[in-house]
Amino acid sequence: MRGQPVRVAAIDCGTNTIKLLVLDEDGADLEREMRIVRLGQDVDRTGRLAEEALERTFAAVEEYAALVARHGVDRIRFCATSATRDAANAEEFAAGVRARLGVAPEVVSGDEEAALAWAGATRGLPGLAGPVVVLDIGGGSTELVLGSGATPDVAHSMDIGSVRMTERHLRSDPPSADEVAACVADVESALDACPVDPGAAVTLVGVAGTVSDRLVGSTAAERAEMAWLHPGRADVIAAGALVLSRVLARSRVSELVVSEADILDGIAWSLREG
Structure with missing residues (x-):
């Protein structure tokens, strides 16, 4: 075929x-x-x-x-x-x-996951000013991918996904200050070891949707009432918000470009082009 x-x-x-x-x-x-x-x-x-x-x-x-x-x-x-x-x-x-x-x-692998996330996120966003960093916050891992062309230059997968961080640290509902601090410390440690520097990005593309500080202070039930948030993500989205906040703190961009496409689209296009 x-x-x-x-x-x-x-x-x-x-x-x-x-x-x-x-x-x-x-x-x-x-x-x-x-x-x-x-x-x-x-x-x-x-x-x-x-x-x-x-x-x-x-x-x-x-x-x-x-x-x-x-x-x-x-x-x-x-x-x-x-x-x-x-x-x-x-x-x-x-x-x-x-x-x-x-x-x-x-x-x-984490590297392949990052490459697929890059392909999915950037394909539908032509003309982005580079260098571009793609941020994909998943349940188990978070990928940071840096590049300026059709393929990434460097990618890294970190075990700081929203489900993993919630189960590891955010056990109260809403999370306590100590739990949030422990989660942030874990995320910061992973970012310290990451070869992709968010500060290198002229454009930062996120594929995990919109999050804010309000999420961290809310209970899971309160988050589930937010119309834009899928109920199945309500109990773990706060950890995702903390990951995003720490990446943004290391970047020099004034806004986050949100891509509606992600690794799923990268997988599909790999089949069409293979």
Whole structure:
């Protein structure tokens, strides 16, 4: 099929969400879905994927398999990221995906995850002033990617995602000052060791949506009432806000460019161009 128009399906299975994107032969969206499955539940503590998390994820995979079959796609790529990289029972997850979808999941490295995030985030934003830093705050990890062209120059993945930081530090609802301080210290330590300097960016592109200080001081129930926030992110978004705030504090930009496209789009376009 190389060189011919193809219909593709991309699945991005992260620590908190599993997403599906189906593109038609012209590259237009046919299907774009997201389910909150929290695959990475307790992985930071136990090193294993929880049985109930696997059940939630497999249920979503079955839904997606039906959609993929209905659209008659030519190529499928299923990418799993931070939670699966860290799990001792990742093969149980892989076997379950193969049984339901007919393809094996790729457990992508942090570098590959960052490159896909770069491709997805920048493709639809031509003419950005460089250097550009792309920030992708996920559930298990956060990627910073620096570049000025079609491919990144340097990328780094850090284990400071919103689910991981919430489970590790923000155990009260709302979080206490000491918990917030511990979370911030963890994030700052990871950024200190990161080879991508947010201060190098002329343009900072974020793919994790809008966050603010109000989120950290709110309870999970109060956050769930915010119309723009998906309820499945309400309990972990405060940690994501803290990660973003520390990255912004190190940058010299006056605004954050928000991309509606992310790693999922990067996966889909890798199939079309492969």
